[in-house]
Amino acid sequence: MEELFSVEYFMRKALDEAYAAFEKDEVPVGAIIVSKNKIIAKGHNLTQTLTDVTAHAEMQAITSAASYLGSKYLPECTLYVTLEPCVMCAGALYWSQIGKVVIGAGDEKRGFQNAGISLHPKTEIHFGILEHECSDLVREFFRAKR
Amino acid sequence: MEELFSVEYFMRKALDEAYAAFEKDEVPVGAIIVSKNKIIAKGHNLTQTLTDVTAHAEMQAITSAASYLGSKYLPECTLYVTLEPCVMCAGALYWSQIGKVVIGAGDEKRGFQNAGISLHPKTEIHFGILEHECSDLVREFFRAKR
Numbered sequence A, B: 001m002e003e004l005f006s007v008e009y010f011m012r013k014a015l016d017e018a019y020a021a022f023e024k025d026e027v028p029v030g031a032i033i034v035s036k037n038k039i040i041a042k043g044h045n046l047t048q049t050l051t052d053v054t055a056h057a058e059m060q061a062i063t064s065a066a067s068y069l070g071s072k073y074l075p076e077c078t079l080y081v082t083l084e085p086c087v088m089c090a091g092a093l094y095w096s097q098i099g100k101v102v103i104g105a106g107d108e109k110r111g112f113q114n115a116g117i118s119l120h121p122k123t124e125i126h127f128g129i130l131e132h133e134c135s136d137l138v139r140e141f142f143r144a145k146r
Helices: A007-023 A057-069 A087-095 A131-143 B006-023 B057-069 B089-097 B131-145
Strands: A030-035 A040-043 A076-081 A100-105 A122-129 B030-035 B039-042 B079-082 B098-106 B124-127
Touching: A007 A030, A007 A040, A007 A076, A007 A100, A007 A131, A030 A057, A040 A057, A057 A076, A057 A087, A076 A131, A087 B089, A100 A131, B006 B030, B006 B039, B006 B057, B006 B079, B006 B098, B006 B131, B030 B057, B039 B057, B057 B079, B057 B089, B057 B098, B079 B131, B098 B131
Parallel strands: A076 A100, A100 A122, B079 B098, B098 B124
Antiparallel strands: A030 A040, A030 A076, B030 B039, B030 B079
C-alpha cells in the first residue's frame, strides 16, 4: 500500500483526474496542487468539452489554487501532473513561481523541456513518478483513436 | 485619419484594452481577435484583479474567440496585441493555430522570441504596429510604480 502523502499517493490523485478526462474522451492528463499535504486544486484536460485550447489540466489547477489561496503566487505549493507540461503550461507555472512540480511521464514531442523552456529558478522539478501508468493511459487513448 | 480596418485601426482597439488595464493598475497589455474584419473577442491583462497569473490579455481573447466561433482552432483569425506575447501566451497561440498575430511593441525580457519559442508554422507574424504608443504605455506604468 502506498504511504499516505507520499509522492506516489498524490500522483495517484492526479491520475484519478486523468482517468476522468479519459472518460470524457479528452486527452487523459490530470493535475492536482498540494499545499501543506492538502489537495487545494484539481484539474483535468477539458479542451474538447470547453472548446478551449487553454483548458489544460495544469492551467485549471493553477487558477483554482490561486483562487483558493487568494494569492497568484504559489511558492509553497506542489503541482502533480501526469504528463510533462507543454510550453503554455510551463509558462503559466513560471509566472506562478510554484515551489515544486512533480511529473509522471515525459512528453518528448510537446513537453517544455525539449522546447528549451525553463520553469522559475526557484521551482524544484521531479520526473518519473508512476511514469508507466501515466504514459500507458495516454498511449491507450491514442491507440483507441486510431 | 486611420483607414478603417487597417492594422493600425485594429491595433488602436487593442490599445484601448491596454488603457483599460492601465486604469485598473494592471500591467497595460491589451488584445483583440478579428475574424473577417469583425472584432470577435477583446481582453486586457487582469492578473491582479483576478488573482490569476493566467489572466493575460491574449489568453482571455483566445478563450473568448473560441467560445464565440464554437471552434477551439482559430486559423481564420488575427490577434492584435500591444506587447509581444510571453511564453505562456505563445504556447496558447500555438495550440489555437491562429492565422495571424500582429504585435505592437517587442518584449526583449519576457517575449516568446528571445525565449526561443515558435508559434504554429501556419501563423503569420507582424511586429511593430503603433510600436511607440504600445511601449510608451508599459514604460509609463512601470515609471509610475517606482
